[in-house]
Amino acid sequence: QCARRAMSRVRATHDEEAAARASATEVDSGAPTIFDKIISKEIPSTIVYEDEKVLAFRDINPQAPVHVLVIPKLRDGLTELGKAEPCHEDILGHLLHASKIVAEKEGIVDGFRVVINSGASACQSVYHLHLHVLGGRQMKWPPG
Numbered sequence: 516q517c518a519r520r521a522m523s524r525v526r527a528t529h530d531e532e533a534a535a536r537a538s539a540t541e542v543d544s545g546a547p548t549i550f551d552k553i554i555s556k557e558i559p560s561t562i563v564y565e566d567e568k569v570l571a572f573r574d575i576n577p578q579a580p581v582h583v584l585v586i587p588k589l590r591d592g593l594t595e596l597g598k599a600e601p602c603h604e605d606i607l608g609h610l611l612h613a614s615k616i617v618a619e620k621e622g623i624v625d626g627f628r629v630v631i632n633s634g635a636s637a638c639q640s641v642y643h644l645h646l647h648v649l650g651g652r653q654m655k656w657p658p659g
């Protein structure tokens with residue numbers, strides 16, 4: 516029982532943290548984001564992969580030994596995955612395939628995770644669609 520109470524306390528703390536993180540995140544205003552400056556190279560980043568449609572660069576606050584963000588160079592209304600339309604199918608497929616290329620380049624193709632946070636309740640903080648490619652350690656499930 517004690518353990519159960521302790522667990523529910525832990526859960527409550529996690530829930531409170533998640534709620535705080537969600538309420539502290541940006542909202543989707545459609546305004547330019549920091550990623551525009553990374554694409555234009557006005558702000559430096561560590562680029563891992565690039566082609567005509569996507570850019571992949573290291574996350575500034577890595578959550579795993581490998582943590583790379585894969586983004587479309589043209590946002591085209593894709594501030595978040597929840598805004599995707601049929602016209603975005605090509606770029607969405609391209610982003611997923613680019614994530615696999617990144618995993619290969621980073622030596623984690625045997626086991627990696629791709630995460631997309633969409634919207635405030637998923638703690639999205641930058642409103643330019645991006646795929647997190649994470650690996651290099653044992654990932655846990657379920658995610659928080």
Ligand code: TR5
Nearest residue numbers: 549558560573574575576632638639640641642
């Ligand atoms: O929370 P979501 O899913 O929106 O992910 C946004 C990600 O962008 C976070 O993991 C941040 O750590 C990452 N981020 C934020 C900035 C940034 C970055 N990654 C690389 N370089 C960055 N610069 C220069 N500036 C940021 N504000």
